[in-house]
Amino acid sequence: MSERPEDRQDCDDRDVVVTGIGLVSCVGEGVEAHLAALAGGPAGVSRAGPWETGRFAPYPVRPAPALELSTQIPKKSDQRQMEPWQRLGVYAAGAALDSAGMKDDAELKARTHVIVAAGGGERDWDVDGQVLTAMRTHAAPDVLLNERLMSDVRPTLFLAQLSNLLAGNIAIVHGVTGASRTFMGEEQAGVDAIRIAHARIASGQTDVFLVGGSFNAERADSILAYALGRLAYAGPPAALADRTAPGFVLGSGGAFLVLEARAHARARGARILAEIAAVGSARTGRGEGALAETLGRLFDETGTGADARIVSGALGLPARDDAERAVLAARAPGATPIVTQDLVGHLMEAHAPAGVALAAGLIAAGEAREAAVTSIGHQRGAGLVRLRAA
Known part of the structure; x- marks a missing residue:
């Protein structure tokens, strides 16, 4: 059994804690809506939020929800100049700032650093x-x-759709004007965005980061690319475990986190939702057994125990899912993983941030004391983020 945070002797001022969550997906807006969907169990998760089955048949997607954009992006001119993936990201970033109690603190936002995990923008x-x-x-x-x-x-x-403009639009709309970085590289970009922010806070280089990403699944060009690679699921809506064909279901959404040093969060009176205890990231080999070996090593490196609640980044690709299942059976026997793809679809660059948002929400709600979030790249790479009650 994981120990209570108040009983731990290893709390440190440089511990990295989550103080804000912005999560938008087919389920709706906010971590509470997503936890409510999880409460329905596997069947409820697979039915949570709508499926889009007609526009891109035979490939279903999980569409973006209807959002009142003006609540986070007040100017219509700003809304118009952004592509859908940027609107989702800027909206989720604003929601994370609201959650952290930072929205009206100009001085704090001016020294908040940003790391965005993003794709290459959208084509016409x-x-x-x-x-x-x-x-x-x-x-x-x-x-x-x-x-x-x-x-x-x-x-x-095309320049209006470059990946680093998500960070630029966050600066323009929300006034977050610290240093910004944009990572590209699909699932692994999201893992490394969290890893770098965690490392810089823990080392004392800075105190607060806004980290996350977004993805628009409702694009014929993206679906075509993944379908040609035999990676996109073609079939009726179903939870991952019930599908009769391989492949992932793309989802539209955005996920952002406010990460802070524990002392910084306490000094400004912020509510601490969870602690990110460790982040592991690795590029996997191509040989048989390479992914399982890498995941097992990440469990060791992050100190993840057998009682951690598992938030799984399983993809629906048999060889990679089988490797993850084998590792979980050995490292977390008896666990029933929450599969993020079943809840929100596969969010690519926002894949890992969404999983961490869910895990932090579970811990903040008292539904878990410790959680481990896996992120599996559809080609190469793997990540593991360990969270615990703070």
């Missing part, structure tokens, strides 16, 4: 299709392509 799928269609019958397709690049697919249009 309709324009791409028009250009490719026209090139098929044009006498000089190269000339046509150059002409269309100068008009419809201008570099300036």
Whole structure:
């Protein structure tokens, strides 16, 4: 049994604690809505929130919820210039700041650092299709392509969708103007965003970070890319354990966390939701058994015990899921993992932040004393984040 935080002798001023959570997905907004869905058990989780089964058939997705954007992005001009994934991220970041009691503290936000896990932005799928269609019958397709690049697919249009503009829009909309970094690299970007923030706070380099990511699943180009790689699930809506075909279900959403040094959080009277005790991250090999070996090592490195509540980043890809199941059977026997994909879909860069948000919410609600969040990359990489009551 994990010990109570008040009984521990290892509390330290540089402990990294979670003081704010912003979570948006098909389930809705806020960690409370997500915990309520979890309370329904596996069947309730698989039905939580809507499924979109028509627009991208045969590939279902978990769509973004209807949000009152003006509550977190007041200016319509700001809303219009952002692509959907940026709106989801900026909204979730604002919700995390609200949760941490920081929204109106300009001085604190000015020294808050930001790490964003982000993809490469969104393309104008309709324009791409028009250009490719026209090139098929044009006498000089190269000339046509150059002409269309100068008009419809201008570099300036793409620059408005660059990955680091999520951090820029967070600065503009919310006034978070400390140093910012953007990590790219799908699932592993989310793990490393948390890892770097944790390490810098623990070492005393800074006191407070806003960390997270977002993903828009409702994009034909993304679904096509993963479908061509035989990674996207094609079938009727179902929980991961009940699917008859391999693949993940993409989900639209955003997840951000406010992380602080324990002493910093106490000094400003913030509510501490959970402590991030350790973050493990590794690039896995390609050979048989490589993922299981890596996950087992991360359990050792993070000091994760057998009684930790497991929040699983299982993907729906048999070889990788089998490796995770084998490790969990050995390291956390009897555990019934919460599968984040069943609840919110696969959020790619926001995959790990969403899992940590759920785990912190479980601990803050008294439903767990310790939790371990796994993040499994669909190609390479793995992560493990251990949280405990603070």
